[in-house]
Amino acid sequence: MLEVQQGDITKVEVDAVVNAANSSLLGGGGVDGTIHRAGGPAILEECRQIRAKQGGCPTGEAVITTAGKLPARFVIHTVGPVWNGGSKGEPDLLANCYRNSLRLAGENGVESIAFPNISTGVYGYPKDKAAKVAVETVKSYLQEHNLSIKRVVFVCFDEENYRLYQELIAK
């Protein structure tokens, strides 16, 4: 049920791909830039519509759009916390990203979902700490909720995250 893969999340065959977005929902660098480039303009168009309605996406929250040209059906955009030393609510906010993404996926009948290592790039969240939050939160959320989700793939871009997730999943 929980899997780890190394590589580019836009290539993974799942129903929903999670994007590590920012509150503007208008794209950026990192995995966000790659998802918008690979998925094409339909994703940004829907993000703009959501932004017009609700004015962006607060940290820890998530919104869902088409996946455009990606193999997935949906992109779930969530906004991770910027790491600020760890005592500014970062762990709870990061956990909320995973919970809200899974909730939206469940509401849309998603059976397989891929997560990037949210906040561990530009937002500077320490990789070991973020990986623990991710795996623990996903495990307990799936245990506590009866969702359509059968498969969760943690897609790691770098070797360090890949190793950390493999260790955590093996436990």
Ligand code: AR6
């Ligand atoms: N597939 C999977 N993972 C990737 C990919 C990819 N194609 N590219 C990068 N990563 P980041 P953040 C990994 O910086 O820290 C954006 O500008 C990367 O190695 O993309 O949440 C947004 O617009 C890292 O482990 O996201 C926001 O402004 C992880 O994805 C801001 O960055 C997250 O790195 C969000 O920062």
